[in-house]
Amino acid sequence: MTCVVLCRNFDKQITCSFLTKKGNHEENLFNNPNYCIHFNLLNGLQAQTTQTKLNQVECINQLTGSWKFESGIDTTAYVDIIAYGTGIDVNAKYVSKEKSVIEIRINWAYDKTLHKMIGLYQTKGGDVVTLRASQWISKNKYFIVDYKDISNPEEASTKTEGTLKSHDLLEIIYYVNNKPVKTDTWTRVK
Numbered sequence: 733m734t735c736v737v738l739c740r741n742f743d744k745q746i747t748c749s750f751l752t753k754k755g756n757h758e759e760n761l762f763n764n765p766n767y768c769i770h771f772n773l774l775n776g777l778q779a780q781t782t783q784t785k786l787n788q789v790e791c792i793n794q795l796t797g798s799w800k801f802e803s804g805i806d807t808t809a810y811v812d813i814i815a816y817g818t819g820i821d822v823n824a825k826y827v828s829k830e831k832s833v834i835e836i837r838i839n840w841a842y843d844k845t846l847h848k849m850i851g852l853y854q855t856k857g858g859d860v861v862t863l864r865a866s867q868w869i870s871k872n873k874y875f876i877v878d879y880k881d882i883s884n885p886e887e888a889s890t891k892t893e894g895t896l897k898s899h900d901l902l903e904i905i906y907y908v909n910n911k912p913v914k915t916d917t918w919t920r921v922k
Contacts, residue, residue: 788849789818789842791868794896796820799918807833811918818842819849840866848882872896 799811807828819841826834835856840849853862863879873895881888891907902918
C-alpha cells in the first residue's frame, strides 16, 4: 500500500489530502472528513481535526462583562465589554491615584469576507485611530495584529495573544518581533 500526501495552502492553513493505492485502486481521502487534517500555522504546525470554522462572534462574546487588571505601578485598568451587532464594544479606563489617565473605546465587528473580527481603536482626546484584526484560533484563544498585517499575521512586528484561562481569567501576552514583552492578567469582576 502506498500513501501520497498532497498539500494546498488556503488562508494561512495547509490542507492535506491522502491518496492511498492498493494495486491499481487509488482513493482520494480528501473529500472524506474523517481523514482531513488541518495544520494551523499560527502556532507552528499543530494538528486539528475541526471541519468547520470557529464562530468568531460567539467566541468574542465570551469576553462580555466587566474586567480589571493592573497596568503598571499605581495604575489599574477597568474594562467594560458589551455585545453589539456582530461583535462587541469595549470601553477601557486606566486609573492612577484615583484619577482617569487614559480612556479607550474599541468597536469590534465581524467581517464575513475575511472571517475575522475588525477593531477600531480610539483614545479619548487623541487624534489617531488604529485599525486591527483579530481571529479566534480555538474556543479560548485569539490573536490581534494591525490591520495591515491581516494577510500575513505570523510576520507582524507587533501581535497580541489572548487566552481565556477560565470564565473569569484572561491572560494577554504582547509580542514585539515575535518576542513576548508584557503579560496582563485580566480578572472578571461581573
